[in-house]
Amino acid sequence: MLLLIDAGNTRIKWALADEGAAPGAWVASGAVTHAELNHLPAAWPKQGITRALVSNVAGSKLHDQLRLMMPTADVTWFASKAQLAGLRNAYRNPSQLGCDRFAAALGARALAPGQAVIVATCGTATTIDAVSADGVFLGGMILPGLGLMASSLAHNTAQLPEVAPGLLPAGFADNTADAILSGCLSAQAGAIERACALHGASACIVSGGAAQYIAPVLRLSIGHRIVDNIVLIGLHSTVTSSPLQDSPC
Numbered sequence: 001m002l003l004l005i006d007a008g009n010t011r012i013k014w015a016l017a018d019e020g021a022a023p024g025a026w027v028a029s030g031a032v033t034h035a036e037l038n039h040l041p042a043a044w045p046k047q048g049i050t051r052a053l054v055s056n057v058a059g060s061k062l063h064d065q066l067r068l069m070m071p072t073a074d075v076t077w078f079a080s081k082a083q084l085a086g087l088r089n090a091y092r093n094p095s096q097l098g099c100d101r102f103a104a105a106l107g108a109r110a111l112a113p114g115q116a117v118i119v120a121t122c123g124t125a126t127t128i129d130a131v132s133a134d135g136v137f138l139g140g141m142i143l144p145g146l147g148l149m150a151s152s153l154a155h156n157t158a159q160l161p162e163v164a165p166g167l168l169p170a171g172f173a174d175n176t177a178d179a180i181l182s183g184c185l186s187a188q189a190g191a192i193e194r195a196c197a198l199h200g201a202s203a204c205i206v207s208g209g210a211a212q213y214i215a216p217v218l219r220l221s222i223g224h225r226i227v228d229n230i231v232l233i234g235l236h237s238t239v240t241s242s243p244l245q246d247s248p249c
């Protein structure tokens with residue numbers, strides 16, 4: 001059995017798949033925060049995980065902790081490369097690109113082959129990346145994620161409160177908490193809309209923990225698709241020859 005892991009700066013997402021299964025055809029999946037890391041081994045089968053493919057952007061301590069949790073698996077630590085699986089990476093220094101972003105771009109390519117795609121991953125940071133129709137990762141944008149953006153106001157002002165991410169029409173609010181949330185949602189959605197316009201995108205994929213709040217605010221003529229975890233789909237697409245079962249964008 002294959003274990004796929006997307007270790008981000010807030011949560012560690014994982015999925016189990018049978019060898020040869022199509023990308024996204026999980027047997028089981030889940031997510032834990034960093035504080036809940038020690039819950040992971042109990043969620044995984046004691047035996048039978050032969051291979052693991054891990055994207056980790058959360059540092060070397062987490063790398064070592066995860067390695068100890070997969071004693072029997074042949075573990076590959078996914079890294080951004082200049083070229084992989086038909087995708088060329090145009091970052092000036094290809095290895096500088098976060099491996100989760102490279103995996104997300106591969107996932108976008110799998111879901112929207114031959115299309116100019118914007119893939120937005122709304123996590124601790126929000127990353128908004130452009131993939132060309134002929135398979136080039138052109139580059140992207142990094143901004144504070146929704147939670148981080150909102151909490152930076154609470155931490156750096158005298159009067160503004162901490163506001164939890166939530167659902168709200170991003171309009172003109174009549175109270176402080178809603179005004180903060182509306183402002184941050186508008187900034188996130190606005191950046192995604194701007195990226196789609198700049199790229200001339202024909203498909204937009206929105207993923208990550210905060211996608212559930214940001215996607216409803218988007219106004220895009222091309223529409224958008226919410227994908228629970230595009231990083232895991234991209235990782236999986238690199239190790240299976242089975243075609244995606246999901247319908248394309």
Ligand SMILES: Nc1ncnc2c1ncn2[C@@H]1O[C@H](COP(=O)(O)OP(=O)(O)O)[C@@H](O)[C@H]1O
Pocket residue numbers: 007008009010011012033122123124125145146147148165207208209210
């Ligand atoms: N149960 C949850 N626990 C933590 N964050 C959550 C949860 N549900 C939604 N979120 C939101 O999702 C973000 C984390 O998303 P995620 O994609 O896991 O990020 P990362 O890949 O950076 O770890 C948080 O900043 C928060 O806004």
Ligand SMILES: CC(C)(COP(=O)(O)O)[C@@H](O)C(=O)NCCC(=O)O
Pocket residue numbers: 007008009010057096097098099100101123124125126127142145
């Ligand atoms: C931008 C990121 C912090 C996003 O991390 P996440 O929000 O998924 O935890 C991560 O992709 C990263 O550390 N990137 C390295 C720099 C770059 O991609 O240019």
Ligand SMILES: [K+]
Pocket residue numbers: 121122123124125126127208
């Ligand atoms: K992200």
